Amino acid sequence: xxxxxxSEKVLRLLRRMNNFYLPVSNRENCLRFKIGEAQIGWIPPxxxxxxxxxxxxxxxxxxxxxxxxxxxxxxxxxxxxMDAVLQTLRQEGSLPCLKGWRDEKxxxxxxxxxxxxxxxxxxxxxxxxxxxYGVHLNGYTVSSSGEVxxxxxxxxxxxxxxxxxxxxxAAGGLSAGFSIKQTLVKECxxxxxxxxxxxxxxxxxxxxxxxxxxxxxxxxxTQFVFDLELPLDFKPIIGDKEVQEFYLLSMDxxxxxLATEDFKPNCAMVVLDFLIRHSxxxxxxxxxxxxxxxxxxxxxx
Amino acid sequence: xxxxxxSEKVLRLLRRMNNFYLPVSNRENCLRFKIGEAQIGWIPPxxxxxxxxxxxxxxxxxxxxxxxxxxxxxxxxxxxxMDAVLQTLRQEGSLPCLKGWRDEKxxxxxxxxxxxxxxxxxxxxxxxxxxxYGVHLNGYTVSSSGEVxxxxxxxxxxxxxxxxxxxxxAAGGLSAGFSIKQTLVKECxxxxxxxxxxxxxxxxxxxxxxxxxxxxxxxxxTQFVFDLELPLDFKPIIGDKEVQEFYLLSMDxxxxxLATEDFKPNCAMVVLDFLIRHSxxxxxxxxxxxxxxxxxxxxxx
Numbered sequence: 001x002x003x004x005x006x007s008e009k010v011l012r013l014l015r016r017m018n019n020f021y022l023p024v025s026n027r028e029n030c031l032r033f034k035i036g037e038a039q040i041g042w043i044p045p046x047x048x049x050x051x052x053x054x055x056x057x058x059x060x061x062x063x064x065x066x067x068x069x070x071x072x073x074x075x076x077x078x079x080x081x082m083d084a085v086l087q088t089l090r091q092e093g094s095l096p097c098l099k100g101w102r103d104e105k106x107x108x109x110x111x112x113x114x115x116x117x118x119x120x121x122x123x124x125x126x127x128x129x130x131x132x133y134g135v136h137l138n139g140y141t142v143s144s145s146g147e148v149x150x151x152x153x154x155x156x157x158x159x160x161x162x163x164x165x166x167x168x169x170a171a172g173g174l175s176a177g178f179s180i181k182q183t184l185v186k187e188c189x190x191x192x193x194x195x196x197x198x199x200x201x202x203x204x205x206x207x208x209x210x211x212x213x214x215x216x217x218x219x220x221x222t223q224f225v226f227d228l229e230l231p232l233d234f235k236p237i238i239g240d241k242e243v244q245e246f247y248l249l250s251m252d253x254x255x256x257x258l259a260t261e262d263f264k265p266n267c268a269m270v271v272l273d274f275l276i277r278h279s280x281x282x283x284x285x286x287x288x289x290x291x292x293x294x295x296x297x298x299x300x301x
Numbered sequence: 302x303x304x305x306x307x308s309e310k311v312l313r314l315l316r317r318m319n320n321f322y323l324p325v326s327n328r329e330n331c332l333r334f335k336i337g338e339a340q341i342g343w344i345p346p347x348x349x350x351x352x353x354x355x356x357x358x359x360x361x362x363x364x365x366x367x368x369x370x371x372x373x374x375x376x377x378x379x380x381x382x383m384d385a386v387l388q389t390l391r392q393e394g395s396l397p398c399l400k401g402w403r404d405e406k407x408x409x410x411x412x413x414x415x416x417x418x419x420x421x422x423x424x425x426x427x428x429x430x431x432x433x434y435g436v437h438l439n440g441y442t443v444s445s446s447g448e449v450x451x452x453x454x455x456x457x458x459x460x461x462x463x464x465x466x467x468x469x470x471a472a473g474g475l476s477a478g479f480s481i482k483q484t485l486v487k488e489c490x491x492x493x494x495x496x497x498x499x500x501x502x503x504x505x506x507x508x509x510x511x512x513x514x515x516x517x518x519x520x521x522x523t524q525f526v527f528d529l530e531l532p533l534d535f536k537p538i539i540g541d542k543e544v545q546e547f548y549l550l551s552m553d554x555x556x557x558x559l560a561t562e563d564f565k566p567n568c569a570m571v572v573l574d575f576l577i578r579h580s581x582x583x584x585x586x587x588x589x590x591x592x593x594x595x596x597x598x599x600x601x602x
Contacts, residue, residue, distance in 0.1 A: 111589075111592065112588060112589070112590075112591050112592075113589045113592065179585045180584045180585050203580040204577075204580055204583050204590075205577070205579075205580060206577055206594055207584075207591045207594045207595075209594070209595065222591050224584050224590075224591075276505075276507055277506050277507060277578055278504075278506075279504040279505055279506060282482075282505050283481045283505055283525050284480045284481050284482055287413060287414035288412075288413070288414045289505075289508065290413050290508045290510065290523050290525075290600075291412065291413075291414065293507055293508045293510070293598055294508075294600040297595060297597075297598035299591075299595040
């Protein structure tokens with residue numbers, strides 16, 4: 001594919017994954033979600049109207065913001081009150097995302113370096129636009145002649161989100177109580193049967209951050225990215241059935257696939273970042289190189 | 302130095318280099334600088350008032366913006382008109398930055414991928430807050446046991462900007478008409494006597510972007526970053542007298558220096574990015590890791 005057509009498609013992907021920043025987004029109609037003085041997310045209007053029924057948990061909208069009630073003055077109280085509200089809404093069945101309830105607790109904090117203020121069920125994070133953190137692994141090989149290839153996974157056709165699309169060889173959300181590296185090693189084992197002795201060698205290299213909205217809510221995410229050079233004789237094996245197949249592909253092929261609709265979008269971003277860091281694309285031949293880098297690291301702060 | 306004290310100092314550097322984004326910045330008092338419909342910079346109030354004397358070049362402020370007059374309808378006409386204004390202001394001597402006139406033509410374009418709309422003298426870019434592009438090289442060595450060290454330069458005590466501070470082994474601004482890689486190879490030769498045969502092997506790995514203001518103007522910059530593993534027996538040699546000395550330092554030492562005032566600030570950012578990409582700092586032990594990445598890639602778009 002010609003560089004300009006390829007670049008245009010990749011830029012479109014980055015814009016879609018950052019559509020919450022666009023002037024046409026719903027951002028102005030969203031309410032800031034606050035605990036005390038700290039903003040921890042964005043609440044879309046259709047969710048805000050549902051929350052009015054829980055005045056013991058959410059104070060009424062004020063100055064463009066909804067706050068958790070001050071009486072909820074501890075991590076435990078906030079988490080329990082939020083969970084009770086979400087269980088009620090889940091039973092009522094009007095919010096499709098809650099049908100994907102996972103029983104996975106996500107920590108909520110204003111910034112990653114802050115102590116968590118509460119936990120929230122993973123499936124509900126988009127209703128409050130709270131930041132989600134995860135890990136993604138670029139698993140690659142280098143042949144004796146120096147040629148780089150990348151392992152990619154194809155998601156199971158029965159997976160709840162993005163069924164059948166291409167994915168990084170291992171990835172997962174950061175649950176409350178797990179370190180970043182622990183999460184990475186766990187996901188490597190569960191999803192691709194990469195033994196801990198190999199997975200431990202993965203190198204943290206950057207983060208990829210983006211914020212998008214859809215009809216259900218706001219997705220503000222940061223992925224901690226790791227690179228892992230896998231032994232040439234190692235083959236990932238399907239672990240927890242979230243994957244249907246693994247492929248080892250040349251970087252040219254991987255680059256072409258980025259401009260198709262075949263990739264789970266945030267995984268395409270992680271791969272784009274790999275292409276940049278490993279000089280598979282160059283700024284003199286890809287004129288929007290700097291817009292690529294900017295689009296991979298958008299944050300709302 | 303303990304990780305938390307080190308992180309706090311590095312975060313402070315990133316905030317300073319992005320102070321134009323802070324709520325306390327002068328941004329609200331700046332006028333957008335436009336050519337046609339495209340914004341190409343920011344004009345501080347003290348500059349805007351000087352431009353009123355040139356109504357044949359700048360249309361009067363309207364809707365928070367100053368535009369180049371529509372009659373200047375070509376690259377050449379715009380560049381010549383701007384140059385004439387700047388030569389006048391330079392002779393009057395009221396703008397200190399113009400005392401550092403360099404006779405270096407910088408291209409002005411809304412985005413890097415757009416065709417240039419005009420050129421402007423390098424020393425004047427901050428008066429109009431137009432984006433500047435440059436190249437920076439991380440020159441490093443890997444010992445036989447795998448230990449990484451980095452070459453750093455100390456700037457000459459007589460250099461106009463940031464005299465005596467630590468710098469990357471080679472760096473420079475992107476002048477009109479030169480490619481990014483050409484600029485890098487040229488700077489490698491001029492500043493550190495790195496022969497083209499070695500410099501050509503430098504790998505483009507990312508960009509570092511930031512916007513800061515001071516009493517003179519607005520500095521919106523993007524640096525194209527290259528990594529180059531230098532041979533163990535190679536030593537940079539002082540080229541064009543912009544450098545007084547080169548040092549080969551362990552990464553621990555380089556990391557410590559980042560938290561001092563001894564580094565030219567944008568070079569410290571380039572080195573911080575190197576530390577992240579090469580896993581010398583890890584997200585589990587440096588909690589503001591993601592804020593570091595975000596601070597290295599701020600853009601105004």
